Amino acid sequence: MTSHGGPLVRRLTATAVCIAMTCALGACSSSTSSAGGTDATGAGTGTATTDPGSVAIFTPSDGVTISGNTPLNKWTAFVPELTKALRNRSFPKKSISSSTADSLDEQSRDVQDYVVDRISSKTGSSSSDTTIVVAPVTDPDDTTRQYGDVVSHDGASDATTDDADDETAADRLTSALSLAKENGMHVVMLSDTVPGVVPDAYVRMSTAEAIGKVQATKLVDKLALDKVSKDNPKYVEVLLPYSPDTSGEADDTSATDGSVTGGEAFAAAAFKGVWSVLGPYFASGQAVSLSSTLTSDTTADDWRDVAFVSGKEDTVRAELRGRLGLDDADAKAGTTRIDGIIAMNDYTASGVVDELSDLGYTGSAADINPQITISGIVENITGRKDLVRGKVPDPVKAPSASDGSKDAGDDAKWPIVTGYGAYVDAMPRIVAGQQWMTALEDRATLAEDTAQTCLRLNTVDGNGWRKGLKFLTTTKVNGKNTPTVSVDLLAVSASNLKTALINPGYISLADAGL
The missing domain is CATH 3.40.50.2300 (Response regulator)
Structure with a gap:
């Protein structure tokens, strides 16, 4: 009998070998040695x-x-x-x-x-x-x-x-x-x-925690939250999709000690990563949640406050309308100010982008603390020279309608939307600045x-x-x-999409919609 026999023979041999191992309790020797020297790397x-x-x-x-x-x-x-x-x-x-x-x-x-x-x-x-x-x-x-x-x-x-x-x-x-x-x-x-x-x-x-952390970090950088005043805070929402445990065990356990399993554990860890970055800004008042799902008292264990049961894209869109207070299904409720949305993955981000468009939000995330224009982004990707713009600092205090300093169009400005997974279908959204960033291995x-x-x-x-x-x-x-x-995860936005994804051959210009 040789190693080239059929699957049944091999598996019977495997069983015999495993039994022999158990009886011998480690009698086999694991390695051999020989003279020292250098390997292929020196x-x-x-x-x-x-x-x-x-x-x-x-x-x-x-x-x-x-x-x-x-x-x-x-x-x-x-x-x-x-x-x-x-x-x-x-x-x-x-x-x-x-x-x-x-x-x-x-x-x-x-x-x-x-x-x-x-x-x-x-x-x-x-x-x-x-x-x-x-x-x-x-x-x-x-x-x-x-x-x-x-x-x-x-x-x-x-x-x-x-x-x-x-x-x-x-x-x-x-x-x-x-x-x-x-x-x-x-x-x-x-x-x-x-x-x-x-x-x-x-x-x-x-890891789920790393996925949450990289998105929160890029959102903080783009919104320049370190320079934001609590008198003119940024409005941020976290949309955390998850599939509830169907066995009932997770719900019973989480009620007593907060432990969860499977998809719930993934969602909990993802929020932990987000909150490790965003938490201090909510504590200081530099970031606030329009929906009040996040507050200065929120902890890394409060993931259920921002979680929603993920299903079809309509589920994402309905969740976003509710967070923005625009969930009147019978009429166009207009827009309200939102500066950043952590969508967790590119599938959720797709629903967010579609809903923002239907609600009447305009512009692009490239307009927020701009370093490069959309035309400059396209020229960068296609190999031409970058067009760089200088940043304009936010006022210390929020503009108000009473003193005439508030532009009626402020509430309709496009927010930062983050995702993960580097979906091929997300690339044109990233080039257009509708989705600010994604990430991948x-x-x-x-x-x-x-x-x-x-x-x-x-x-x-x-x-x-x-x-x-x-x-x-x-x-x-x-x-x-x-x-x-x-x-480290590879974070990708329009400004580095060419060097991060196109040059290495991960995607083509056609994938990016160019």
Whole structure:
């Protein structure tokens, strides 16, 4: 019997090997060592080899958002980027494999088969030149999917173990990865983790908290909130879409200790990121909420105050009308002043932009503390010279109608709208200044750093593989300090859309509506 037998044979072999492991309680040795030297990047200590070894990549199949829009944060985009980065680091094409799975059950079987095949084909020799890269399959709700597929899912471990089949799949994946490590292979986890496995390295991708924080930061910068007077504050709303837990467990738990799971946990973490930036401005009175959903007494735990059940685009539009006090469905209620709207993702931002247009708001976010005109933005994207405008400071006190200083058109000025996901359909809105910014993973840098990590793991023994990798930080994974790859989110507005998205080939000029 060889490793090239059918799936049933491989899985029976896997079961036998796992049982033997359990009985031996770690009798297997995990790695071999040899003379020290330098690896392909020139770092000292550990083992030097000329063969970079093998990398096997396991990712989820890309999900489908409830809208027709397509975010750039997709596994089908990241895996080719990682493969390219590995090839650039001298990994032969035949030494790189990748597979996708629709379910955790399917993925756990794929990983198990690979590990058993690898062990069987290398009997009596080391497997330390092999790295398994796994992004565990999760089951996010429709709202969380609006942020894209390449995102860490808070509460994901709960989402993947809701029934006996999922628990079996999770156990199988844990056993397969543990077996791999016991036999000297290396494990790199992408985005999420699995219980009971401490990987050699963890690649942290978008977190809900980071998604909220980057939008709030860009809104603060664009509104120049640091220079705003409390006598002339900025009006800001946070629209936080979420899908309520349907099991009833989250509601029961949150009533006593505030804990939540799944999509509710994602929304709660996203608001925590927003409030870590916006909170001080509401406390000082420099920012206020027209709807009073946010006040100086709001805390990071009050996410439900700004949350709404996400569904169709009409749900977003109705929520915005209510926040603005313009929810008279029978008549055009006109406009009221609003300076900034954090929409959380590009799907929600699309509904916000459409509703603002229908309500009669005009202009563009480029007119707020302007640094560049819309025509300058277009010329910048198409390769011509920028047209720069100087900022005009806001008055210390708010203009009033009584002294004639208030322009009747002030209430209809277009606000700043933020989103996330870099949906292709959002690009023309960003060029036009209707949506001020979006954000996404810097997947090229993530791929490069992950590829370098794989190379080091395969070619340098012990902890020496970390030496000189300045991009590595440390986080706890399943209670253990773990080397972590992380890259700041890439914030994109019209002014840097060309350099951030068009030049690297993420989108085309046609995608941007040019």
